[in-house]
Amino acid sequence: MSFLKVEGLTKRFGGLVAVNGVSFDVEQGEILSVIGPNGAGKSTLFKLIGSFMTPSAGRVLLDGTPISGLSPHQVARMGVVRTFQETTVFKEMTALQNVIVAHQLGHAAGPVGAFFASPAARADDRRSRENAEEILAYLGLGHVRHELARNLPHGYLRTLGIAIAMAASPRILLLDEPFAGMNPEETDRAVDMVEGIRRRGITVLLVEHDMRAVMQISDRIVVISFGSKIAEGTPAEIRDNPTVIEAYLGQDDETIGH
Amino acid sequence: MATSTEAAGTIGATSPGSRKALIAILPLAILLYAVVPLILRGQPYWLNVMTNAAILSFGSLGVWVTFAIGRVNIAQGAFALLGGYTTAILSTVFGLSFWLCLPLSGVVAALVGTLIGWPLLRLRGIYFAMVTLSLTEAMRLLFLNTVTLHDGGGVLNIPRPAGIDTPLDFYLFAATLLLVGYLAVWRLAGSRIGWVFRSMRQNEELAMSIGINVARYRVFAFAFCSAMGGMAGACFASLQQNIYPATYTVTDSINFMLYCFLGGLDFVLGPIVGTFGLIIAFELLRSIQEYQALLYGALMILVMLFLPNGLLSLPSILGRFWRSSR
Numbered sequence: 402m403s404f405l406k407v408e409g410l411t412k413r414f415g416g417l418v419a420v421n422g423v424s425f426d427v428e429q430g431e432i433l434s435v436i437g438p439n440g441a442g443k444s445t446l447f448k449l450i451g452s453f454m455t456p457s458a459g460r461v462l463l464d465g466t467p468i469s470g471l472s473p474h475q476v477a478r479m480g481v482v483r484t485f486q487e488t489t490v491f492k493e494m495t496a497l498q499n500v501i502v503a504h505q506l507g508h509a510a511g512p513v514g515a516f517f518a519s520p521a522a523r524a525d526d527r528r529s530r531e532n533a534e535e536i537l538a539y540l541g542l543g544h545v546r547h548e549l550a551r552n553l554p555h556g557y558l559r560t561l562g563i564a565i566a567m568a569a570s571p572r573i574l575l576l577d578e579p580f581a582g583m584n585p586e587e588t589d590r591a592v593d594m595v596e597g598i599r600r601r602g603i604t605v606l607l608v609e610h611d612m613r614a615v616m617q618i619s620d621r622i623v624v625i626s627f628g629s630k631i632a633e634g635t636p637a638e639i640r641d642n643p644t645v646i647e648a649y650l651g652q653d654d655e656t657i658g659h
Numbered sequence: 660m661a662t663s664t665e666a667a668g669t670i671g672a673t674s675p676g677s678r679k680a681l682i683a684i685l686p687l688a689i690l691l692y693a694v695v696p697l698i699l700r701g702q703p704y705w706l707n708v709m710t711n712a713a714i715l716s717f718g719s720l721g722v723w724v725t726f727a728i729g730r731v732n733i734a735q736g737a738f739a740l741l742g743g744y745t746t747a748i749l750s751t752v753f754g755l756s757f758w759l760c761l762p763l764s765g766v767v768a769a770l771v772g773t774l775i776g777w778p779l780l781r782l783r784g785i786y787f788a789m790v791t792l793s794l795t796e797a798m799r800l801l802f803l804n805t806v807t808l809h810d811g812g813g814v815l816n817i818p819r820p821a822g823i824d825t826p827l828d829f830y831l832f833a834a835t836l837l838l839v840g841y842l843a844v845w846r847l848a849g850s851r852i853g854w855v856f857r858s859m860r861q862n863e864e865l866a867m868s869i870g871i872n873v874a875r876y877r878v879f880a881f882a883f884c885s886a887m888g889g890m891a892g893a894c895f896a897s898l899q900q901n902i903y904p905a906t907y908t909v910t911d912s913i914n915f916m917l918y919c920f921l922g923g924l925d926f927v928l929g930p931i932v933g934t935f936g937l938i939i940a941f942e943l944l945r946s947i948q949e950y951q952a953l954l955y956g957a958l959m960i961l962v963m964l965f966l967p968n969g970l971l972s973l974p975s976i977l978g979r980f981w982r983s984s985r
Contacts, residue, residue, distance in 0.1 A: 506870060
């Protein structure tokens, strides 16, 4: 049984079919990228998998359990955690507070215990804080942990977004265009970071535009065009796939890694 | 919004223990239990004003909790009215003691808040504010048309709480209620729950994505607020010994919200400072009758212009000014 299974996922908006019967499997511990030309339906697919949208047909299964139709917070608690494009963080909190508040699982104390600051609740707080410090240090944000998020440079915010997601103990992390708007140097660093996340035992599914990074990082790639899957395979297979080249026709050869 | 000084330190540091709680509440307790009674001992009128301000502060604290989740709540008058009527009817028709009516009023308001809040809290911003505003008017009309004990939907001769005989007694009771309410909201804001609220105010989608049941926390905050409103209304009905559909109107709902603004949304103490500030200012301006509303309005505008983060942000602004002028 595959870890995450996408089964005939379809999303219609009125007459428009944004995602059309897309199926693929994600194996535990791999980095799988979904790519496609602009408007191919990547973002919709991403929202469907994270349960931020309900599919018109098809479903997503985690370890054989259907998760489509559940609310985002339930899916997150099952271990499917997403990041957002751009800089979605809690702006009026420090970096550390951002990551602490993202610890919503595994608390020993219930709401009542938290209210009365019971010993268990204090232990929870301590554990969340230690874990948050560790995550920030791991992602290279240790030195800015006491800065308010809104004062952080743009480049740090995306990393902070990933740190927040990591704090939610994902089993599979969904990254929404993690390399968008980065220069090659920043991209290289981000690629290292994503590999670091995988080394921690977290499966990664990313939706991305930046072909160079995708080719570099992915174990497997799924290509969608006009809402349908047109190819699936290793980076080498995708690079030489005529259908993919066709779909990207008119674009620079370089964009698909030649 | 300014840095939330009150909140900043607490998360992740060891949760506030009883010593911190004492520091948080001691100044307010001294003010309410010692300073006010000492100054106003022989003045029942002013004691009544203070009692009223304490009760209204309690209701404003509730509204502050809905501000904490990022909702502008203009329904507190509705829940105060609901609580007031609950106490009025339970005590006059069923002869229940006020000490039972008070918690029951809170429970009734919380239940109604849960029922109404569940669908309404999907709305945000101006839409939520508008609906809650009309809720206040709807509640007034409801009691106007259903309560037939007295002309105009009023309930008269509500008994005073047992054991509370003088204005000073009532004031001390209201002060105690306020202190308990303050301590509760202060604890709530400093606990993990308060941080969940803050995260929801700043970005609900992101909060959802990390596993926060946003819908449930929203309803909890609103019900908590409603319960405080209901209990405030119960106290006021018992203080006045009567209640009418017009006891709490849209104006009162707006005032509850303004008290929070004026005091400062970043501070749990904000609604209390705002309420006492405005109530006392209003009373002092009473002597110049015809200009009262005008001056009151001008004062409000000045505060909002120069202290957009509320009266309690004054110390930090002055501190910055002092440092920069050296």
